[in-house]
Amino acid sequence: MSLARASLNQYTVKPLSLIEAADACVRHGIPAIGVWRDKIAAIGLDAAKRELAARQLRVSSVCRGGFFPGRDAATRRANREQNLRAIEEAATLGADVLVLVCGPTLGTHIEEARAQIAEGIDLLVPHARAAGVKLGIEPLHPMLIAERSAVTTLAEANDLVARIGAQDVVGVAVDAYHVFWDARLETELDRARGTIFAYHVGDWVTPHGAPDVSAARALMGEGCIDLASIGGWVTRNGYRGPVEVEVLNTRLWEGDQEALLREVVARFEEHVAGTLGAGLTAA
C-alpha cells in the first residue's frame, strides 16, 4: 500500500484527457487525481464527476483558482466569476482543495498586486464555506512572479492565511518544488500547522535549458530537493491527505506517457511514500 497517499496531478501527463488520466490512475494503482479546469471543461463537469466516481478516484485538488490581480475593476470582476465557477467545480467533484495560484505582479506594482490578492481571496471566503470547499494558497517559486504568482514564499502565504482569518476555509498548498529553497521552510511549515491543505512533490534541477520556466520540473529523486525532510515537516504539522505528483515538463509531455507513469509510481514509492508516516484521512 505504498501508493495509498499518492495522487496524480493531471498536468504531469498533460497530453492525456481527464478520462485517459483517470484510467491511467486505475491501471497504475494511484487512488487519487488532481484535475485541471481545462480538462474538466473538455468533457463537461457532469461527465467529469461521473467518470471519476465510476473509477472510485479521490479528487485531491482542482487546479486552479486565483489570478486575482487585474489592472481594472472589470478584469477583477471577471476573475472573480472564474473563481466562483472553480469553487462550484471543486464542490461538485468533492475535491479536497481548490488550489489558488494567486496571479502575477502588475508591472512594478508588486504591493498593489498583493493587496488585490488578499482582497480577492477574502471575497471568496463565504462562497467557499457555503460550498464546503477549502482554498489552498500556493506560494510559487519566485521565478514565476511575473507570470504566475506574486505570492512567492510560504511566509507570505501564512501571513495571508492569518490576515484573512478563516482557517476553516483558507490555508496553504505546499509544493516542494516551489518552496524547497527557503531556509525558513521548516519554521513556516510549523507555523502552517493545521492549515496545510495540500502537499505536492517534484524535484528541481538547473540548468534546465527549458524555454518555459514554468514547465521544467524534474521527477522526484532527480534533483536537489530534500523530500525526506519536507515530507517529515508536512506530516508532523498534521497533513494526512493525498500527495500529488505535479511535474510539469515539456520534454516529458513529448515522451511516452505510460513509461512516465511507471516512473512516477516507482519514484513515489522510493522517494516519497516513506517520508509521510502512517495514515490517510478520509476524503
Added chain:
Amino acid sequence: MSLARASLNQYTVKPLSLIEAADACVRHGIPAIGVWRDKIAAIGLDAAKRELAARQLRVSSVCRGGFFPGRDAATRRANREQNLRAIEEAATLGADVLVLVCGPTLGTHIEEARAQIAEGIDLLVPHARAAGVKLGIEPLHPMLIAERSAVTTLAEANDLVARIGAQDVVGVAVDAYHVFWDARLETELDRARGTIFAYHVGDWVTPHGAPDVSAARALMGEGCIDLASIGGWVTRNGYRGPVEVEVLNTRLWEGDQEALLREVVARFEEHVAGTLGAGLTAA
C-alpha cells in the same frame, strides 16, 4: 552629476577586457567599476591596479569570493585558498567590498551546504579584517540554488551576518534582481541597517527564454522590479556607496557593447539615480 553613484559591473559588458571596460567607464562618465577575478587574472593584478588607478576609477567590488561548500575537505581547502587570494586582490585594488556568492547545495544536503558556508565565511574573517576588506554575502535568486548559492534570501544572509558576529567585516550585498520578489524585503533591509555593503541593480522579465538562467537579466526599467522602493529602502538604511549595474545577459553580450553602455547610462539616470537620495561616501 546623476551618474555620481553609478558603477559598471564588468560582466554587464562581459566581452570587454578589464582595460576596455575601464576605458568605457571613463568615456561614459561612470566613476566606478565592479571587476571580476577572471578579468583581473587576464592582465595580472599589478597591471589591473595600475590601469584602474590611471583612470581614477573607484573599484566598487571584486566579484567574487565564495563557493564554500565542497564534498570533501580537500575541495573546501582549495576553495579557501581561492578566497584568500580574492581578499588579497580586493585589498590591492582598494575595492569597497568582496562579493561572496556562497556556493550551491550539495545534492539534497542543503543544510550541510549552509553549514559549510557559515564555517567558510567565519574562517575568512580575521584575514579580511587584517587586509581591510569587507565581505558582502549576496543572497542569490532561489532559481540559482543548484548552481550558484544556497543562500537565497536576504533573511538568510542577515541570519549569517548575525551568527558570524563580525559586522565590521561581514555584511550583505543586495542585488535587486535577486531579492525583489520577497514580501519581507523591506523588513529585512531594515534589519540589515549598517551592514549593507553593496547595492546592485538590474531588472526581471519572464519568460526570458534563456538556456542559461543565470544570464537572462533585463536592463533597469524593462521589467517588474520596483527599483524606486528598493533604492529608497537601501538608502534609508545607510547605504551611500556606488550602485552597480549588473545585467548578465547572453543576448546583450552578443550585441554592440557601446550601444549597450549608452542604454545602461540612460536607464541608470532614469530609473536609479533619483531613488538614492544625496551623497556618496568616500572610497
